[in-house]
Amino acid sequence: MCRFLAWTGAPRYLDAFVLNGDRSLIVQSRGALIGKTPLNADGFGLAWYGERETPCIYKDVNPAWSDANLEQISRHTRSGHFLAHVRASTSMATSRNNCHPFSLGRWSFMHNGQVGGHLRLRQDLDGMIPADCYAHRFGATDSEAIFLIAAGYGLDRDPIGAxxxxxxxxxxxxxxxxxxxxxxxxxxxxxxxTLYAARYASDRFPPACSIKSVLTASSCALNRWMAAPLRGPRSRPAQRSKWRAKLSDGIAFSQ
Amino acid sequence: MCRFLAWTGAPRYLDAFVLNGDRSLIVQSRGALIGKTPLNADGFGLAWYGERETPCIYKDVNPAWSDANLEQISRHTRSGHFLAHVRASTSMATSRNNCHPFSLGRWSFMHNGQVGGHLRLRQDLDGMIPADCYAHRFGATDSEAIFLIAAGYGLDRDPIGAxxxxxxxxxxxxxxxxxxxxxxxxxxxxxxxTLYAARYASDRFPPACSIKSVLTASSCALNRWMAAPLRGPRSRPAQRSKWRAKLSDGIAFSQ
Amino acid sequence: MCRFLAWTGAPRYLDAFVLNGDRSLIVQSRGALIGKTPLNADGFGLAWYGERETPCIYKDVNPAWSDANLEQISRHTRSGHFLAHVRASTSMATSRNNCHPFSLGRWSFMHNGQVGGHLRLRQDLDGMIPADCYAHRFGATDSEAIFLIAAGYGLDRDPIGAxxxxxxxxxxxxxxxxxxxxxxxxxxxxxxxTLYAARYASDRFPPACSIKSVLTASSCALNRWMAAPLRGPRSRPAQRSKWRAKLSDGIAFSQ
Amino acid sequence: MCRFLAWTGAPRYLDAFVLNGDRSLIVQSRGALIGKTPLNADGFGLAWYGERETPCIYKDVNPAWSDANLEQISRHTRSGHFLAHVRASTSMATSRNNCHPFSLGRWSFMHNGQVGGHLRLRQDLDGMIPADCYAHRFGATDSEAIFLIAAGYGLDRDPIGAxxxxxxxxxxxxxxxxxxxxxxxxxxxxxxxTLYAARYASDRFPPACSIKSVLTASSCALNRWMAAPLRGPRSRPAQRSKWRAKLSDGIAFSQ
Structure with a gap:
């Protein structure tokens, strides 16, 4: 289980979220208070959007707290739209290709969760990735596979449905x-x-998504937040409307 | 196209081959005189056999010449059986998981070559890896895929046929x-x-395997060397005997 | 001997200089045609100025051509003022702390050259760094020492004289x-x-600084360029005027 | 404050101490139960002695738990004399040159502790290193400085007195x-x-050195252990005899 945060809104320097404050990404990498993996030190990553259509991806395998470049980039980059992630490896190796966010064209994606029995499913999962997306299969995580399968379903046409x-x-x-x-x-x-966020579990324990655990209300205005609890394949139609909610201005955080 | 060398014979310190001499692996990493890729600086790797049945694998993404640990380990490790490789990436990323040698149980493998159109074949290639070997598919190279497919055919039973x-x-x-x-x-x-070595090409240009280009005859005694020129699927039966030749004592080098 | 380039002028994406073209920094890292060290693969670094007074420093120990983050950052960062460097280590280890550019407050600095007998001078050189600058002595290069000694003389007051x-x-x-x-x-x-550039040698062989060797005249407009050949301590007063020339709009490159 | 352990005795595979057991070095790197810094993930290092007079040093900046090479080397290296260390950086950067153990000729050294006001003392400390040892000053830690100063006093002649x-x-x-x-x-x-170990503090709180916190008595036989509490410069003569105790067979561990 990893930690991530995202921002969409007025342009902010990344350091406000990545470096500063007692719930910054750096703090989360060293010692999250809640969760099975207090340590999220198997790599980190940023995706931010500037003037170009594609995101800029900066990620590496060091613990976030000891990466001098991360500190520099966070202090000097301002963006109205970014994703940030610290990784706790559950099975696959610590490798840049396994770090989040992943990207494809203008899309970026980051994930916290698990797929039961992933190690036994790896080859089948790789086979499910659409052929024309496989050139972007660089690592070996279930997270990247989900993203590429979603890309195959058409994120541009239906970002949530895909x-x-x-x-x-x-x-x-x-x-x-x-x-x-x-x-x-x-x-x-x-x-x-548009920033999309979702939480879902096949059982009753989806990873938490809470805005209050990141920054105090006074430090950022949250307009809308959606944590959509999908309840399984059969309940998809009923749940679909919930997924359609968007984070058009706010900050997302997931335990 | 990479560079590699291997040793089987009386126990030798690795530095004799890796660090010292004007044709050492370090020299090959900086500037090989022959070949399309004079620079082989996208990672390196060692596999050596000691008292345990499995090899010890040391590999990393730095250029071989600047890895202080490689220098230390080469100076202090003595083995009668080892493989060493410097990589020039042709397509897949510089990542430890893409560095040679690869290993599975007691087997180690390193490779120099190419599979035409690899980027288009990646998903099919992954699908060809036997299911029970896929847990060892860590990277994304054609080299590792060939090794795991061979493992599926039974390297223990028929090392060359597989x-x-x-x-x-x-x-x-x-x-x-x-x-x-x-x-x-x-x-x-x-x-x-036993150390096995082979060269083969579907056209008339197999990567060179030559002993003389590594060390002078005076610095190492070569007993047997086999560079088996397979000439394509149809000619396999006729060529099979050549593949069976073994390097039981010598040093192998491939351009 | 390293390679560097710098830009001051209209804001440009860094990739124009770092990634693209047959004389880009990436090309220089793999195989410079001229110079004693065709290979400049012992780390790289960028310093660019944006909205903050201090520069953003991104540097690492990988060869420039294999750093996926460098490619990302170069494609997405636009600046009217930046420095870029690829390192060929002459003596001190490949370490991020030994990579250029170095920075202190709003100043950044990168260097290509040598100090004869540096290994014997290291402790004396460290002793020459002003006490209040020593907190910024992170590495062990002569380059960083020169920069910190100059900072002690007052770069703000007299950038060239210091x-x-x-x-x-x-x-x-x-x-x-x-x-x-x-x-x-x-x-x-x-x-x-303001971007300052200088060349100097105690003998007749200062490292080359040439604009034409980087980009063709058609691809960038050079307004002013100064390569100041100081000829030794005694000739300083006469040469001082030359040092005062500034690169207020142009691109600097040093072999 | 870091964590370290050392072994002198019958040759053992390093994995017994580095990888296995609930008090292994890997466990210590992720979450030590006692101490100000539960996390020791700013690099690690090994020094082991084999057939050559000098030690083999393997160290790197990754967290110990995620270094695949460390696992390999620990499983395949057997030594009757080795040192192992995981680092929690207090001030200086995460850099291989700042990782322990340090070495000079046949000597190796690792340390856990602090020098009050080190950041203000750095230049004076560098000046105290004997000139003929300065070529071995690669990093910026107080630990390496203490080792090199001791080397200047003559570790060969008087290992404890120096x-x-x-x-x-x-x-x-x-x-x-x-x-x-x-x-x-x-x-x-x-x-x-001979393996030497010592603990000392200028106040009443020397870092703990305890054998029982590492391995149970049943898993390794401890013959002798010495934690010598020096009480300050004036008390040196009286304490000197305690320092002379040696760890000729046992395992040393420091909190």
Missing amino acids: MMQAVGDVESLSRAKGDTPHMRFAACWSDGR | MMQAVGDVESLSRAKGDTPHMRFAACWSDGR | MMQAVGDVESLSRAKGDTPHMRFAACWSDGR | MMQAVGDVESLSRAKGDTPHMRFAACWSDGR
């Missing part, structure tokens, strides 16, 4: 060949204009 | 969906007792 | 205890408003 | 210009034949 289908497909695979919990999923993804 | 079948399968895939040259292959692999 | 004094002091140390060539020096330094 | 003098000199510097606590010191050093 992600729902991808999550549903991977959950089905885990039900068929994997282990419980089949799917625990909290994620943020963005095309640089 | 490798031939794997190379043949991947060449067939390249013929069906890839590009020329379909297969250029020079490799060393070992179970810690 | 650098001249520092270079003169270190040359004197090399004359007293070191070896020939006592000083070969090409450098760029900046406070984010 | 270390006492170095520790005393640095404590005096901290008393003159630094801050409290002037010296907290726990260290192991070795020439490959």
Whole structure:
């Protein structure tokens, strides 16, 4: 289980979220108070949007607290739209290719969760990635696979529906060949204009998504926040409306 | 195209081959005189056999010449059986998981060559890896895929035949969906007792394997060397005997 | 001997200089055509100025061509004032702390050159750094020492005179205890408003500084360029006027 | 405050101490139960002695738990004499040159402790290193400085006395210009034949050195252990005899 945060709103320097404050990403990397993995030191990553359509991805395998470049970039980069992630590896190696956020064209994606029995499912999961997206399969995580499967379903056309289908497909695979919990999923993804966030679990324990645990109300204005609890493949139609909620201005944080 | 060397014989300190001399691995990493890629600085790796049945793998993404640990380990490790490799990345990222040698149980493997159209074949290649070997698919190179496919054919039972079948399968895939040259292959692999080496090409240009280009005759005694020129799938039976030759005492080098 | 380039002028994306073209920094890192060290793969660094007074420093120990973050940052960062450097280590280790550019407050500095007998002078050189600058002595290069000594002389007050004094002091140390060539020096330094460049040698072989070797005249407009050949401590007064020339709009490159 | 352990005795594979057990070095790197810094993830290092007179040093900046090479080397290296260290950086950067153990000729050294006001003392400390040892000053830690000063006093001639003098000199510097606590010191050093260990503090709180906190009595036989509490410069003569105790067979661990 990792930690992530995202910002969409007025342009802010990244250091406000990444370096400063007692709930910054740096603090989260060293010692999160809540969660199974207090330590999130198996790499980190940033995706921010500026003048170009594609995001700028900066990620590396060091612990966030000891990366001197991360400190520099956070202090000098201002963006109205960014994602930030610290990783706690559950199985696959500490490698830049396994760090979040992942990107494809103008899309970026970061994830916190698990797919039950992932190690047994890896080859099937790789086979589910659409052929024309496989050139972007650089690492070996379930997270990147979900993102690329969603890209195949058409994130541009239906950003939330495509992600729902991808999550549903991977959950089905885990039900068929994997282990419980089949799917625990909290994620943020963005095309640089709209930030999408969702949480979902195949059981009753989705990863937490809470705005209050990041910054005090006084330090940032939150307009809208949506943590959409999908309840499994069969309940998709009913839940779909909830997924459609967007984070058009706010800050997302997931435990 | 990478560079590699291997040793089987009386126990030697690795520095004799890795650090010292004007044709050492360090020299090869900085500026090989022959070949399309004079620079082999996208990572390096060692596999050596000691008292345990499995090899010790030391590999990293730095250029070999600037890795202080490589210098230390080479000076202090003595082995009668080792493989050493410097990488020039042709397509996949500079990542430890993409560095040679690869290992599985007691087997180690390193490779220099190319599979025509690899980027288009990646997903099919991943699908060809036997399911029970996929847990060892850590990176994204064609080299690692060939090794794992060969492992599936049974390296223990038929070390050379299994490798031939794997190379043949991947060449067939390249013929069906890839590009020329379909297969250029020079490799060393070992179970810690016998060192196997082979060269092969689907066209007339297999990567060179020459002993004389590494060390002078006076500095190491070479007993046997085999560079087996397979000439394509149809000629396999005739060539098979050549593959069976072993490097039981000598030093292998491949351009 | 390293390679560097700098830009001051209309805001440009860094990739124009770092990634693209046949004389980009990436190309220089792999194989410079001229110079004793065709390979400049012992780390790289960028300093760019944006809205804040201090520069943003991004540097790391990988070869520039294999750093995926460098590619990302170069594609997405636009600046009217930046420095870029690829390092060929002559003696001190490949370490981020030894990579250029160095920075102190709003100043950044990068260097290509040598101080004869540096290894014998290291402790004396460290002792010459002003006490109040020593907190910024992170690495072990002669380059960083020259920069910190110059900072002690007052870069804010006299950017060129302070650098001249520092270079003169270190040359004197090399004359007293070191070896020939006592000083070969090409450098760029900046406070984010004005870019200063200089070349100097205690013998007749200062490192080259040439604009034409970087980009063709058609691809960038050069207004002013100064390569000031100081000829030794005694000739300083006469040469001082040349040092005062500034690069207020142009691109600097040093072999 | 770091964590370290050392072994002298019958040759053992390093994994017994580095990887396995609930008090292994890996466990210590992730979450030590006692101490101000539960996290020791700013690099790690090993020094082991084999057939050569000098130690083999393997160290790097990754957290110990995520370094795949460390796992490999620990599983395959057997030694009757080794030092192992995980670092929690207090001030100086995460850099290989700042990782322990340090080495000079046949000597290796690792340290856990602090010198009050080190950041203010750095230049004076560098000036105290004997000129003929300065070529081995690669990093910027107080630990490496103490080792090199001790080397200057003659570790070969008087391994304990030389270390006492170095520790005393640095404590005096901290008393003159630094801050409290002037010296907290726990260290192991070795020439490959005898392992020396000491603990000392200028106040009443030397870093703990306890054998029982590492391995149960049943898993390793401890013959002798010495934690020598020096009480300050004036008490040196009286304490000297305690420092002379040696760890000729046992395992040393410091909190």
